Amino acid sequence: MFGAARLLLFCHRRGRAAVALAALVAGFGGAADADDTPSVIHAGTLLAVPGEPSEARKSVVIASGRIVKIADGFISPAVAGYPDAAVIDLTDRFVLPGLIDSHTHVTSTPSASFQLDRVVHSDAHRAIWGAANARDTLLAGFTTVRDTAGYRGNSFDSVFALRDGIKAGKVPGPRLLVAGQGVGSLASQGDFLGYRSEVMDLFESRAMCSGPYACRDAVRYLVKRGADFIKMVPTGWATGGERGGDQEHMFADEMRAVVETAHKFGRKVTAHATGLEGVKSALRAGADSIEHGRVLDEEAIALFKETGAYLVPTLLVTVRFTDHASGRVPGSARNVSRGSAPPLSAVAEAWFDATRMAYEGGVKIAFGTDSAITPHGQNAREFALLVDKVGMSPMEAIMTATVNAADHVGLAGEIGKIEPGLAADVIAVAQNPLDDITALESVVFVMRSGVVYRNE
Numbered sequence: 001m002f003g004a005a006r007l008l009l010f011c012h013r014r015g016r017a018a019v020a021l022a023a024l025v026a027g028f029g030g031a032a033d034a035d036d037t038p039s040v041i042h043a044g045t046l047l048a049v050p051g052e053p054s055e056a057r058k059s060v061v062i063a064s065g066r067i068v069k070i071a072d073g074f075i076s077p078a079v080a081g082y083p084d085a086a087v088i089d090l091t092d093r094f095v096l097p098g099l100i101d102s103h104t105h106v107t108s109t110p111s112a113s114f115q116l117d118r119v120v121h122s123d124a125h126r127a128i129w130g131a132a133n134a135r136d137t138l139l140a141g142f143t144t145v146r147d148t149a150g151y152r153g154n155s156f157d158s159v160f161a162l163r164d165g166i167k168a169g170k171v172p173g174p175r176l177l178v179a180g181q182g183v184g185s186l187a188s189q190g191d192f193l194g195y196r197s198e199v200m201d202l203f204e205s206r207a208m209c210s211g212p213y214a215c216r217d218a219v220r221y222l223v224k225r226g227a228d229f230i231k232m233v234p235t236g237w238a239t240g241g242e243r244g245g246d247q248e249h250m251f252a253d254e255m256r257a258v259v260e261t262a263h264k265f266g267r268k269v270t271a272h273a274t275g276l277e278g279v280k281s282a283l284r285a286g287a288d289s290i291e292h293g294r295v296l297d298e299e300a301i302a303l304f305k306e307t308g309a310y311l312v313p314t315l316l317v318t319v320r321f322t323d324h325a326s327g328r329v330p331g332s333a334r335n336v337s338r339g340s341a342p343p344l345s346a347v348a349e350a351w352f353d354a355t356r357m358a359y360e361g362g363v364k365i366a367f368g369t370d371s372a373i374t375p376h377g378q379n380a381r382e383f384a385l386l387v388d389k390v391g392m393s394p395m396e397a398i399m400t401a402t403v404n405a406a407d408h409v410g411l412a413g414e415i416g417k418i419e420p421g422l423a424a425d426v427i428a429v430a431q432n433p434l435d436d437i438t439a440l441e442s443v444v445f446v447m448r449s450g451v452v453y454r455n456e
């Protein structure tokens, strides 16, 4: 990603004369790149608010990183009220709000040697690799991403540094909301497992808790470290046979303690829950959302609707399953079937069925991919699964990654729409995604907070 390609990727809205300088600034300095130069986007087709109809020939006026107004037709900078504004020609593009992925692990990189990497790679290493992952994610059209914890003991400063560096304009990436570490039970999914005892002792996590008082303490510790939200881990993992798989590993009083403490600090709680009982218990404890939820029943659907919690299905995980089963991915110690776990194809089909049941039952759904299991920057592949396997319309699938996800992460007044007053997070694709949702896998324009990071 150097040379001409890099220049193109950071091509700035101020026009060709400023491209080289902007590329240097965006690539190596950064803060100066987030300037206040206004711009006017001429959108051939604009989907300003997913869920409402798209419109042809619209102008979007942007200043100080925010949407200022939307006008009919292609207006000039003078008419827009900003004579010095740059015009961005997207007259043959489909323009929509920047996408939001509610579930990634941005400082983790897909690897066949995940188990070894966790003890070999320093947190500094993860920050550098994470910066590359964040850039790939942004350039794929995802302008806001939640990082749902790293599972490396207490060693997770890298993701906070990355969040803060992106915010300060030091490195390109999506707006990051981070959890740091998952709060859960010793010996379960959130813990550091599978090593000789001295190594496990070394990485013992303060976020693993037994009893409600310890769980309160774990949440407070994460808030102190800088968590924007709390990831609770009440169950194992769908295919982790030797740890009891999907079973519920936290007690109800522990889950309630996590939720109540997080809410006292104004943090939302999302629960990694793959097994049915864990999903229900987390919802009863007041979790704001469920990650994965790969097995659901009528009672679970009713609990979702009663509590208003979101489901984040992360169906893209199943692509990793099938890639692995077909031998396209080399053996990995992570997220693959072991021991007495069910066959991966059956896990995938049940997962699609559960998500379809939730969708048809009216559960609120937010987009999430669990990227890190699959490569960063391929997040948009989730859309086709939502349409083909769950039965959503393309518009509904887009809503999961815009208006729904913005509400889910608590930023409904900031992102998810192209509306006056909101952050100027705008992307474009060449084909109409309402006709073919896979058009979103080929993003050609990316603006975050008014700064252009990609324009082809």
Ligand SMILES: [Zn+2]
Binding pocket: 103, 104, 105, 148, 370
């Ligand atoms: Zn995950």
